[in-house]
Amino acid sequence: MRLTTGLFSAPLERLRGSLLYTFSGDRSGQVPAWQLELAQGGDPGHFGPDSAVWTVHGGMSTIPAGIRALLVQALHPGALAGVAEHSDYRADPFARLAGTIRWIFTVTYGSREQARQACEHVRRLHVPVRGEYTAGDGSRRRYSANDPGLSEWVHLAFTDAFLSSYEHFVGPVPAPPGTPEGVSGADAYVAEWAVAGELMGVQDPPRTRAALRQRLQDHDDDRQLAGGARVQEVVGFLKDPPLEANLKPGYRALFLAVVDSLPARHRELTGLRGTPAPALTRLMGRVTLRVIGRVLPRPGPAEQAARRRQDRLGTPGR
Incomplete structure (x- = not known):
């Protein structure tokens, strides 16, 4: 018997509606227009179906990756100051989440031009995000969200979060076809994801684990x-x-x-403590993601749109 029929159908439909609302602000089940537009464009994009980026970004492990990325990003007082002083994440967290999802999926699945435009849009939004913060060494420093140093930290946190979450909840990332030995x-x-860093102004992003x-x-x-205290606010x-x-x-x-x-050092800075049974929490996390995967379609609409674009251009399986 399929999980989505009979006794389980109503709760899972409610779960699906809640997830759609959380990720997009829309319960209707309609695919957002920006995802459908990824089928357009005149080039195949930075990545393809065989890429490591599509593998890592195409599954449910992106959900815990978002939690990890926010926790790690908050450890840089400059990055945290920008969020605390120039965003309404408490008042409207789902709008911020939807914007982040749109950026990640556009760079992942869009054409090169769509990826470039998405990053330029984010960088324009960052122009007024500036101020002062107290660094880890106690000194007062000025910040701008588009500073290469802050952009680098955000890129590092994102990359680490998506890679580590895939490995923790799924397993080792398979090497794409044609990857050199070793x-x-x-x-x-x-x-591959260094491209996203470069588009966001990061100078020489890392290219190995x-x-x-x-x-x-x-x-x-x-x-x-x-x-x-500010980190504790985010953690709370x-x-x-x-x-x-x-x-x-x-x-x-x-x-x-x-x-x-999380690494022990990051738990120390966030004030979080690990549980005495990490194997159990990973198992429960995997079960949770499996349930979500039964509810949300795979491949997702953004990936489907990208495949249509690549098929139209005659460049599938890059």
């Missing part, structure tokens, strides 16, 4: 990261966001699994 699927993902980890460590070694919000009641048990399972997957 280059892992994780290395391929970091190298080892380089990614080293750059993350460099920020801590340079005393750029910090915990504190992420522990209990304003989700609908039927989403809260699954979200709690994912949050605990994400915390257990």
